[in-house]
Amino acid sequence: MKVNFDVAVVGGGVIGALAARELKKFDLSVVVLESAADVAAGASKANSGIVHAGFDAVPGTLKAKYNVIGNAMMEQTCRELGVKYIRNGSLVVARTCEEEGILPELLFRGRQNGVKGLKIMLREQLAEEEPHIADGIAAALYAPTGGIVCPYGLTIAAMGNAMDNGAELLCGFTVVGAVKTGTGWQLVSADGHELTARIVVNCAGAGAEQVAGLFGDTFFRIGFRRGEYMLLDKSVGTYAKHTVFSVPTKAGKGVLVTPTVDGNLLVGPTSVEEDEYTTATRRAAFSELRQKASAMLKEIPFGQVITSFAGERSYSDRHDFILEWGKPGVFHAAGIESPGLTSSPAIAEHIAEQVAKALGAKKNGDFVPVRRSMHWFKDLSAEEKNRVIAQDAAYGHIVCRCEEVTLGEIYEAMRSNPPARTLDGIKLRTRAGMGRCQSGFCQPSVLHELMTEFGMAAEEITKNGGDSRIIVGGEL
Amino acid sequence: MKKQLVIIGGGPAGLAAAVAAYDAGVRDMVVIEREEKAGGILKQCIHNGFGLTRFKESMTGPEYAQRFLDEVNARGIEIMTNTFVTGLGTDKKVTCMNESGVFTLEAGAVILAMGCRERSKGALNIAGTRPAGLFSAGTAQKYVNIYGYLPGKRVVILGSGDIGLIMARRMTLEGAKVECVCEIMEHSSGLRRNIAQCLDDFCIPLYLEHTIVEIKGKERVESVVIAQVDKEKQPIPGTEREIPCDTVLFSVGLIPENELTKETGLALDPHTKGCFVDENRETDVSGIFACGNVLHVHDLVDFVSEEAEVAGRAAAEYLINGDSEHVYIPTVAGENVGYVLPQRAGKGKDIKLYFRVRSAFRNAVIRVEAGEMVKTYKRIAVAPGEMENITIKAADFADAQSIRVSVTREA
Numbered sequence A: 001m002k003v004n005f006d007v008a009v010v011g012g013g014v015i016g017a018l019a020a021r022e023l024k025k026f027d028l029s030v031v032v033l034e035s036a037a038d039v040a041a042g043a044s045k046a047n048s049g050i051v052h053a054g055f056d057a058v059p060g061t062l063k064a065k066y067n068v069i070g071n072a073m074m075e076q077t078c079r080e081l082g083v084k085y086i087r088n089g090s091l092v093v094a095r096t097c098e099e100e101g102i103l104p105e106l107l108f109r110g111r112q113n114g115v116k117g118l119k120i121m122l123r124e125q126l127a128e129e130e131p132h133i134a135d136g137i138a139a140a141l142y143a144p145t146g147g148i149v150c151p152y153g154l155t156i157a158a159m160g161n162a163m164d165n166g167a168e169l170l171c172g173f174t175v176v177g178a179v180k181t182g183t184g185w186q187l188v189s190a191d192g193h194e195l196t197a198r199i200v201v202n203c204a205g206a207g208a209e210q211v212a213g214l215f216g217d218t219f220f221r222i223g224f225r226r227g228e229y230m231l232l233d234k235s236v237g238t239y240a241k242h243t244v245f246s247v248p249t250k251a252g253k254g255v256l257v258t259p260t261v262d263g264n265l266l267v268g269p270t271s272v273e274e275d276e277y278t279t280a281t282r283r284a285a286f287s288e289l290r291q292k293a294s295a296m297l298k299e300i301p302f303g304q305v306i307t308s309f310a311g312e313r314s315y316s317d318r319h320d321f322i323l324e325w326g327k328p329g330v331f332h333a334a335g336i337e338s339p340g341l342t343s344s345p346a347i348a349e350h351i352a353e354q355v356a357k358a359l360g361a362k363k364n365g366d367f368v369p370v371r372r373s374m375h376w377f378k379d380l381s382a383e384e385k386n387r388v389i390a391q392d393a394a395y396g397h398i399v400c401r402c403e404e405v406t407l408g409e410i411y412e413a414m415r416s417n418p419p420a421r422t423l424d425g426i427k428l429r430t431r432a433g434m435g436r437c438q439s440g441f442c443q444p445s446v447l448h449e450l451m452t453e454f455g456m457a458a459e460e461i462t463k464n465g466g467d468s469r470i471i472v473g474g475e476l
Numbered sequence B: 001m002k003k004q005l006v007i008i009g010g011g012p013a014g015l016a017a018a019v020a021a022y023d024a025g026v027r028d029m030v031v032i033e034r035e036e037k038a039g040g041i042l043k044q045c046i047h048n049g050f051g052l053t054r055f056k057e058s059m060t061g062p063e064y065a066q067r068f069l070d071e072v073n074a075r076g077i078e079i080m081t082n083t084f085v086t087g088l089g090t091d092k093k094v095t096c097m098n099e100s101g102v103f104t105l106e107a108g109a110v111i112l113a114m115g116c117r118e119r120s121k122g123a124l125n126i127a128g129t130r131p132a133g134l135f136s137a138g139t140a141q142k143y144v145n146i147y148g149y150l151p152g153k154r155v156v157i158l159g160s161g162d163i164g165l166i167m168a169r170r171m172t173l174e175g176a177k178v179e180c181v182c183e184i185m186e187h188s189s190g191l192r193r194n195i196a197q198c199l200d201d202f203c204i205p206l207y208l209e210h211t212i213v214e215i216k217g218k219e220r221v222e223s224v225v226i227a228q229v230d231k232e233k234q235p236i237p238g239t240e241r242e243i244p245c246d247t248v249l250f251s252v253g254l255i256p257e258n259e260l261t262k263e264t265g266l267a268l269d270p271h272t273k274g275c276f277v278d279e280n281r282e283t284d285v286s287g288i289f290a291c292g293n294v295l296h297v298h299d300l301v302d303f304v305s306e307e308a309e310v311a312g313r314a315a316a317e318y319l320i321n322g323d324s325e326h327v328y329i330p331t332v333a334g335e336n337v338g339y340v341l342p343q344r345a346g347k348g349k350d351i352k353l354y355f356r357v358r359s360a361f362r363n364a365v366i367r368v369e370a371g372e373m374v375k376t377y378k379r380i381a382v383a384p385g386e387m388e389n390i391t392i393k394a395a396d397f398a399d400a401q402s403i404r405v406s407v408t409r410e411a
């Protein structure tokens, strides 16, 4: 294994993954160090997946700047990477006269930030655009540039494309030590592996403060705010057409209701201040979400909930993104809370420019920006399906019946960059197990495929690494 | 490709329907099965107790399935395995996919026999973490009985559905410790015989009016918090109890697998979550029939077979003699009855009504009203987990506008 790199990116979230990809546009050797068993293990797995228009961030902040640039870059980024992205438009609905008064303020702020196409929509048109809008709502701010994206899909695809272009990924590498060397830094993992890099980019999300501390950088703090969600079945995925927000408050953008790119309906997030990182859901969250969502859309079919989950926001004590050099050779991308996903292509580009400049790196002429896309076989026409099956019969074999995921796609997830080695890894790449039965039918088959592919015993297969083993009672 | 009869699903319903249709004269037919082998969920039900009603003998699931499979094979009926139906039109065009590609069968008649799936834990809104070790009872059953892996050693089961009860015993026999079964209702939804044979015989406690309020554990389940619930099914503060375990099984209900049906646009009954059918198990689109657990969830496979035979014969009748004229009246679920199936009854023929009560009690009186006619039937005990049936003579509802079934306690 190679141990000396030009750049080490700490953290395989959406920021780290896209940064690695941007860095590979230069003639640099790049490694991504991720403590979990797979990329997209932190905030980039569990969030709202909204590509924010940019009317919300305070003008002049980094959030405002990168939100608007990132929003503009998202479509092409997703096209190149084969990631699902839909520009469905956002609505901020006002529930009271007071809130109605805030809409023009948001509109003005948005214009200042450079957001295009914003307008106030009145009840009549609103009811036409969004048929289930709650009765009490008289007006909304409409942002046509608001969109939705698959956050973990983007992270995985970005990492895959970076790897296809030569970047390395080391999962299970928790950075716990950093030692200054003559040319850069030596990094040490929790299990004693070492490697060196001339430049380290800290994209460690929830761990960013700790990672910074390893280099002696203590100029920011990270706080945590949990966000809980309920996900509804595809049968009600079109209940909202736009992403419907309530008017933002100090606590954040509040609860939203949105379709997802995969056709589900998502309700959330809550906002709970935490001392420690946690992604457990609270019982109280469910009633809170129902209540808040029902103030925006009426009669939401909550009977169709298929799962609930939580994500943890990691915000900086500046309440803005931290994108700056610390100790020599250390660049911090920390406190990347919302709109971090939206901003990610722009942040990544900025990181790569900074690093390339510092290292005097040339452009990489061989860089291929397009990732051979996963098939999303289900969405192909019958003729296209037949063509694919004729080449590889595994695509004619459905493993996950709820999401109609084929064996061919499972193979692809295990064999293309970054390879899936866990059940969640397969799930995030293929959607096997994400449907209404929540893996009841396909989990044993997927487990079996992982065992065969990697020559592992049943007891070695995990949900998402560590001791998250599926079978702990032994073989009979 | 044209096919007179296409049967979707090769479980006990599909197999019995195929045999019945064949015996009623249909030859050009195929059973489509997505799994490698026909037999459906019975393949993993290696416990006995199947066939008591129908064959008066106790068989295992695979034995019961094999009986029908033998009948199917003896008649040379084609079963197309590893084939997934991806679409069905009201024009009875069935789109399928398998390793040879995507193809369409133009059917004269279709029988839906896709079975059901378990309700997932995700639908329950349980607070806490999402570690490994959470399984629906049927998934655990597949691991143990098909793959030979024991998912865990210390188990809590939520829901007293039959699969959960069977798995309580199965996991115990394989050396796991089943701490308890929690049931949110005041009665079990499982068969009484399963409570006796799977819980009582192994001293596994059944906590009625209890639920899991929180799941703990970072990577693998470490414990669950259970609590008693009040009349509104809300946890009662102060009754919480933490139970260490490495595995949680969910046996919280079965749902007919009608995603295909929904896309086709057939009318569904919100109570059964299956198609709206007449006494022939014909749906609201003529020539499309439904039977077995895709139509309504049965507790005994014996009744699945019986129902499938009705559908199979009716499909043959439809194919050979064409659509017949019907005068229908609705069946109505009265007091204490969850649903009555079929949802409508054609006049002129005796009808067997299947229904479920809403709550369990002893000394019950079943009351069937059809116009002038009122009949009552006594039962020593009724329970939601046990489907009841009553046959009504054609003459008894000849002039009625509806047939109502209700169940009350004996005065």
Ligand SMILES: Cc1cc2nc3c(=O)[nH]c(=O)nc-3n(C[C@H](O)[C@H](O)[C@H](O)COP(=O)(O)OP(=O)(O)OC[C@H]3O[C@@H](n4cnc5c(N)ncnc54)[C@H](O)[C@@H]3O)c2cc1C
Pocket (backbone or CB within 6 Å): A010, A011, A012, A013, A014, A015, A016, A033, A034, A035, A036, A039, A040, A041, A042, A043, A044, A045, A046, A047, A048, A049, A050, A051, A052, A173, A174, A175, A176, A203, A204, A205, A206, A207, A208, A211, A226, A227, A228, A269, A311, A312, A313, A314, A336, A337, A338, A339, A340, A341, A342, A343
């Ligand atoms: C509830 C919620 C809703 C959100 N909604 C939106 C939205 O709708 N739109 C939007 O634009 N943004 C949204 N965001 C923000 C967005 O999700 C984040 O900005 C983005 O995912 C941050 O990515 P990241 O790569 O910085 O962090 P993460 O995805 O958390 O990645 C950090 C990675 O670093 C790894 N790591 C940590 N420490 C170490 C170490 N010592 N060694 C090695 N690896 C380490 C972690 O395992 C993790 O994988 C939301 C966030 C949350 C939590």
